[in-house]
Amino acid sequence: xxxxxxxxxxxxxxxxxxxxxxxxxxxxxxxxxxxxxxxxxxxxxxxxxxxxxxxxxxxxxxxxxxxxxxxxxxxxxxxxxxxxxxxxxxxxxxxxxxxxxxxxxxxxxxxxxxxxxxxxxxxxxxxxxxxxxxxxxxxxxxxxxxxxxxxxxxxxxxxxxxxxxxxxxxxxxxxxxxxxxxxxxxxxxxxxxxxxxxxxxxxxxxxxxxxxxxxxxxxxxxxxxxxxxxxxxxxxxxxxxxxxxxxxxxxxxxxxxxxxxxxxxxxxxxxxxxxxxxxxxxxxxxxxxxxxxxxxxxxxxxxxxxxxxxxxxxxxxxxxxxxxxxxxxxxxxxxxxxxxxxxxxxxxxxxxxxxxxxxxxxxxxxxxxxxxxxxxxxxxxxxxxxxxxxxxxxxxxxxxxxxxxxxxxxxxxxxxxxxxxxxxxxxxxxxxxxxxxxxxxxxxxxxxxxxxxxxxxxxxxxxxxxxxxxxxxxxxxxxxxxxxxxxxxxxx
Numbered sequence: 001x002x003x004x005x006x007x008x009x010x011x012x013x014x015x016x017x018x019x020x021x022x023x024x025x026x027x028x029x030x031x032x033x034x035x036x037x038x039x040x041x042x043x044x045x046x047x048x049x050x051x052x053x054x055x056x057x058x059x060x061x062x063x064x065x066x067x068x069x070x071x072x073x074x075x076x077x078x079x080x081x082x083x084x085x086x087x088x089x090x091x092x093x094x095x096x097x098x099x100x101x102x103x104x105x106x107x108x109x110x111x112x113x114x115x116x117x118x119x120x121x122x123x124x125x126x127x128x129x130x131x132x133x134x135x136x137x138x139x140x141x142x143x144x145x146x147x148x149x150x151x152x153x154x155x156x157x158x159x160x161x162x163x164x165x166x167x168x169x170x171x172x173x174x175x176x177x178x179x180x181x182x183x184x185x186x187x188x189x190x191x192x193x194x195x196x197x198x199x200x201x202x203x204x205x206x207x208x209x210x211x212x213x214x215x216x217x218x219x220x221x222x223x224x225x226x227x228x229x230x231x232x233x234x235x236x237x238x239x240x241x242x243x244x245x246x247x248x249x250x251x252x253x254x255x256x257x258x259x260x261x262x263x264x265x266x267x268x269x270x271x272x273x274x275x276x277x278x279x280x281x282x283x284x285x286x287x288x289x290x291x292x293x294x295x296x297x298x299x300x301x302x303x304x305x306x307x308x309x310x311x312x313x314x315x316x317x318x319x320x321x322x323x324x325x326x327x328x329x330x331x332x333x334x335x336x337x338x339x340x341x342x343x344x345x346x347x348x349x350x351x352x353x354x355x356x357x358x359x360x361x362x363x364x365x366x367x368x369x370x371x372x373x374x375x376x377x378x379x380x381x382x383x384x385x386x387x388x389x390x391x392x393x394x395x396x397x398x399x400x401x402x403x404x405x406x407x408x409x410x411x412x413x414x415x416x417x418x419x420x421x422x423x424x425x426x427x428x429x430x431x432x433x434x435x436x437x438x439x440x441x442x443x444x445x446x447x448x449x450x451x452x453x454x455x456x457x458x459x460x461x462x463x464x465x466x467x468x469x470x471x472x473x474x475x476x477x478x479x480x481x482x483x484x485x486x487x488x489x490x491x492x
Contacts, residue, residue, distance in 0.1 A: 013062035018091030083290030118216040200450030236265035276302035292328035316346035320371035366403035373397035390427035415444040
């Protein structure tokens with residue numbers, strides 16, 4: 001029985017209308033869905049699962065499959081529709097999971113944050129496969145995501161400053177962490193961030209997770225309070241980066257869990273601007289997953305939590321993400337206001353007295369133009385492919401492309417903005433120009449290990465084929481796509 005994922009007979013079972021509705025809209029056949037479930041199960045290491053068309057029919061008839069089938073179906077339909085499709089949305093029951101293994105409502109205490117970071121990064125390193133925690137991990141959205149994150153704002157209870165402990169000696173380490181060792185951890189984190197910007201999330205993700213696990217080991221050793229705070233800051237940056245890389249290669253539940261743990265670590269570090277940055281990454285993921293309302297809640301939480309301490313560059317980035325959320329909600333007035341606030345605040349960045357932390361230095365003039373142009377582009381889509389909003393996006397996107405072309409350190413951003421320019425030309429009914437930019441994006445994508453970039457290119461080419469499939473330039477573009485970005489290429 002375990003080989004087919006069934007849960008036994010049920011005399012009063014009725015057809016699963018929710019699953020049936022998602023299945024019909026997906027356009028998949030029963031055989032195709034069975035093949036996809038089997039392929040994802042093998043990626044999870046669940047080799048005992050062997051689904052066929054008759055088993056899919058029984059699920060549609062009301063049979064509730066055993067784990068990890070519900071999680072797999074949730075992931076597959078979420079990816080198909082570009083939004084969160086929970087197990088409950090599919091009319092299936094989830095197996096009970098421990099709070100440490102599933103969900104995002106985790107205890108806001110230092111020891112448990114360290115333990116969860118250690119457990120999660122270790123599991124990732126051991127399995128290191130797509131959807132590695134698929135049997136115990138699902139995306140959270142709506143109140144189940146927002147309400148736990150609001151506790152980031154609750155002040156931590158004041159604790160008496162302990163007396164300076166005696167130097168700690170054990171068989172593993174000669175003593176407490178030295179300043180040069182801490183400096184090396186911070187510089188290594190900066191190096192990983194540069195690699196991600198240049199090469200995408202697919203090439204160095206496991207190295208980042210390994211470094212994160214090492215830092216959690218250090219956090220479990222007695223350290224002076226100042227050192228512990230710095231280690232939590234490094235852990236927060238590494239967990240955010242591991243989440244970002246996971247998001248970039250399409251591991252959405254994994255990414256969200258790393259982001260949540262990063263926010264917990266940032267709170268323990270007492271670094272509110274870093275926490276706001278983590279929330280902005282979570283917001284970007286929610287926009288990608290078709291949840292702009294959640295994205296807006298997360299950004300407002302970030303803005304409120306860092307209102308008295310974030311630098312102008314960080315505030316500008318948060319306004320730009322607020323604009324993206326409003327655009328995807330179809331609110332042009334609020335989008336334009338947030339875009340203007342992002343521009344005005346960015347103009348103050350050079351006057352800021354203190355140096356910006358490394359994690360926000362990516363938010364350059366090019367990035368500002370790129371984000372704001374994408375807001376108007378998104379607004380154009382929501383407004384029924386509006387040429388008015390596309391015309392607002394065009395000059396900003398052009399400027400972003402020109403600036404990123406001169407920036408060898410941010411190749412993924414260059415590719416994403418080339419794709420953005422291609423989509424704007426499609427909105428303006430200029431398929432030849434669109435094909436030129438999409439072709440350039442493919443050249444960059446071959447060097448950047450980013451499933452996010454590849455997916456956006458494929459969607460853009462699909463749109464071009466749907467609207468202008470008879471044009472020679474579009475035919476050539478589809479031929480190039482088949483060669484440069486074959487569907488069977490998998491990110492690691």
